[in-house]
Amino acid sequence: MHPDQITYADRFDGISGRAIREIFKMIAKPDMISFAGGNPSPSALPDTEVARIAQTVLQEDGKRILQYGATEGYPPFLESLKGYAEEKAGRPVPAILPVTGSTQAMDLLCKALINPGDVILVEDPSFLGNLQCMRLYQAKLVPIPSDEHGILLDALEDAIREHHPKMLYVIPNFQNPTGKTLALERRKPIAELAEKYGMVVAEDDPYRDLRYSGTPLPSIKSFDEAGWVVYLGSFSNVISHCMRV
Numbered sequence: 001m002h003p004d005q006i007t008y009a010d011r012f013d014g015i016s017g018r019a020i021r022e023i024f025k026m027i028a029k030p031d032m033i034s035f036a037g038g039n040p041s042p043s044a045l046p047d048t049e050v051a052r053i054a055q056t057v058l059q060e061d062g063k064r065i066l067q068y069g070a071t072e073g074y075p076p077f078l079e080s081l082k083g084y085a086e087e088k089a090g091r092p093v094p095a096i097l098p099v100t101g102s103t104q105a106m107d108l109l110c111k112a113l114i115n116p117g118d119v120i121l122v123e124d125p126s127f128l129g130n131l132q133c134m135r136l137y138q139a140k141l142v143p144i145p146s147d148e149h150g151i152l153l154d155a156l157e158d159a160i161r162e163h164h165p166k167m168l169y170v171i172p173n174f175q176n177p178t179g180k181t182l183a184l185e186r187r188k189p190i191a192e193l194a195e196k197y198g199m200v201v202a203e204d205d206p207y208r209d210l211r212y213s214g215t216p217l218p219s220i221k222s223f224d225e226a227g228w229v230v231y232l233g234s235f236s237n238v239i240s241h242c243m244r245v
């Protein structure tokens, strides 16, 4: 039998990576300044600094770094990450899990929370890569309209009442693909709606530190008194995508 006859799992029905592949083809053109993907300028990639740091840590603690370790990660990294994560989230964080990029965090969240048919509320439009991940877990995606200040709270609450979602996926700063930033006055209400209706908020915030003017806004997580918000950070867009942290 030819491998063409392999039947794929139902969860692959309707899945296509084509859009992302097309975008990456365009990005690869040397004369292209593409706004389609979140790729930094090559001149911003800190290759020399990363080489120096890698050499230092491997020389100082290489045997431990190259060995199997605790699931929660390399202890000195966890220690330094804690302060960084708390500054980003704007509050003490009870648990931090280093993963291979925010993409893996989304995958783990879906794996842990989403049954086929569960509803995830998403901004309209939203980040292709994570929408794909949610579809792989057979979530039903319900788009929520936005204005220039991000997701509309009335529409959000109406959708929560109608669809009883498991999760809201939101990119609060310099949203991909719209570039919009969620207004300060909409952030606390989102944390409150999550608690009121029992809905997890996946706050995907890889672009927070790419602010060139003004002060960073408090995260939705900073208003999360009850613990419904999972804050996803990333070093992809401030250091390098390929570090996968």
Ligand SMILES: Cc1ncc(COP(=O)(O)O)c(C=O)c1O
Pocket (backbone or CB within 6 Å): 038, 100, 101, 102, 103, 104, 127, 130, 171, 176, 204, 206, 233, 234, 235, 236, 237, 241, 245
């Ligand atoms: C909104 C958003 N979330 C997540 C990612 C991917 O992050 P990571 O490279 O940490 O997996 C991207 C891409 O850069 C993105 O635009």
